Amino acid sequence: MRLRRALPLGHTALVNSALVVLLAGGGTWAYFMISGDAEPAQGSTVRTVAVARGTVTATVTADGSIESANTMSADFTTGGTVTAIKVKVGDRVKKGAVLATVDATEVAESLSTAERNLDAARDALDRAEDGGDDSAIANAGNQVDQAESAVAAAQRAVDGTVLKAPMAGTVVAINGAVGGSSGGSSGGGNGSSSTSASSGFMQLADLTKLQVAAAVAEADATRLKTGQTATVAWNALTGATATGRVSAISPTATSGNTVTYPIEVLLETIPDGTRLGQTVSLTVTVDEVADAVYVPAAAVRTAGGRTTVVVVSNGAQEIRAVVIGLKGDSYTVIVSGLDVGEQVVLATVTTGTGNQQQFPGGPPGGFTGGGFGGSTGGRTGGGGR
Incomplete structure (x- = not known):
């Protein structure tokens, strides 16, 4: 059996001491990388920016399309063969204007018959009243009431052969042709309101009141409220923008x-060239702080419940705790801890081997990477989480 030669006692102590140093150094680096409380190394080139004062906003964005805020579907209440269409798509009409007609021959005859029956019922009532018989009078009176109801129904049928505009607006669709069937409607009235009319013989839209229809993610929907201001940019109209407010x-x-929630934004202005159905980009301001002290979000780091920034003064770097307010789209409000004009370091992320995260001034403790297992660890804290 071969005996393994033991190291001299002095060599063993030297090796153990080296291991202790390495372990201690690696543990200290790992602690600083996690806690974010390390003092940045001096002498490295870093990006800085001055603390500023101004307005910080948070927004929600979405894609949408243009539609009318007021549309109606107009349909005949009496079915029949279409005899005339008096408008075309694109025509602007006033409320009550005649849009189209259907053949009224049969319903007109029914009205004439109902009117003759009413005359006969009234004559019968006159004779009963002359006779003085209360029972006969009551019966004749009921006959008059029924005849009057029949006349009213026949008159409605005749009126239903003429399609009139239920609102002032622009004709945006005609779903029929002369000689075809009107289809008719089983309900009363000549038009029905709809936020997006898609049925009926004709559709009318108010093109002076337009809105954006969009859908936002559920997380964004919780940040929206009616009345919030919005900016709209047209995809097909170069440079065209408008303001609006969330209306629904x-x-x-x-x-x-994915879970999304429909929203509507009523436009306050309408650029030239706007058409129904055009696609737009929508930006809604959900929060805003005016006259605020702020820094770029990339300058703020949060770890372990503590929020800090790295301040540069006279070439030296200092980690300073701050209290933050609104986290805007690009900037974070600083409630306390910084003064306007101070220089803060922007955290950056490199794209080199291993996608290493870069700390302002280099890794804590002067380590240049590697460590145990070859991981840089650490946090950049960018984005003002």
């Missing part, structure tokens, strides 16, 4: 692979 937020999510 659906309480019910749409079905699909």
Whole structure:
């Protein structure tokens, strides 16, 4: 059996001491990388920016399309063969204007018959009243009431052969042709209101009141309120923008692979060239702080419940605790801890081997990477989480 030669006592102590140093150094580096409390190494080139004062905003963005805020579907209440269409798509009409007609021959005859029956019922009532018989008078009176109801129904049928505009607006669709069937409607009235008319013989829209229809993610929907201001940019109209306000937020999510909530934004201005159905980009301001002290979000780090920034003064770097307010789209409000004009370091992320995260001034403790297991660890804290 071969005996393993033991190291001299002095060599063993030297090796153990080296291991202790390495372990201590690696543990200290790992602690600083996690806690974010390390003092940055001096002498490295870093990006800095001055603390500023101004307005910080948070927004929600979405894609949408232009639609009318007021549309109606107009349909005949009496079915029949279409005899005339008096408008075309694109025509602007006043409320009550005649849009189309159907053949009224049969219903007109029914009205004439009902009117003759009413005359006969009234004559019968006159004779009963002359006779003085209360029972006969009551019966004749009922006959008059029924005849009057029949006349009213026949008159409505005749009126239903003429399609009139239920609102002032622009004709945006005609779903029929002369000689075809009107279809008719089983309900009363000549038009029905709809936020997106898609049925009926004709559709009318008010093109002076337009809105954006969009859908936002559920996380964004919780940040929206009616009345919030919005900016709209047209995809097909170069440089065209408009302002608006959130007018409706659906309480019910749409079905699909992702949960979204429909919203509507009423436009306050309408650029030239705007058409129904055009696609737009929508930006809604959900929060805003004016006259605020702020820094870029990339300058703020949060770890272990503590929020800090790295301040540079006279070439030296200092980690300073701060209290933050609104986390905007690009900037974070500083409630306390910084003064306007101070220089703060922007955290950056490199794309080198291993996608290493870069600390301002280099890794804590002067380590240049590697460590145990080859991981840099650490946190950049960018984005003002």
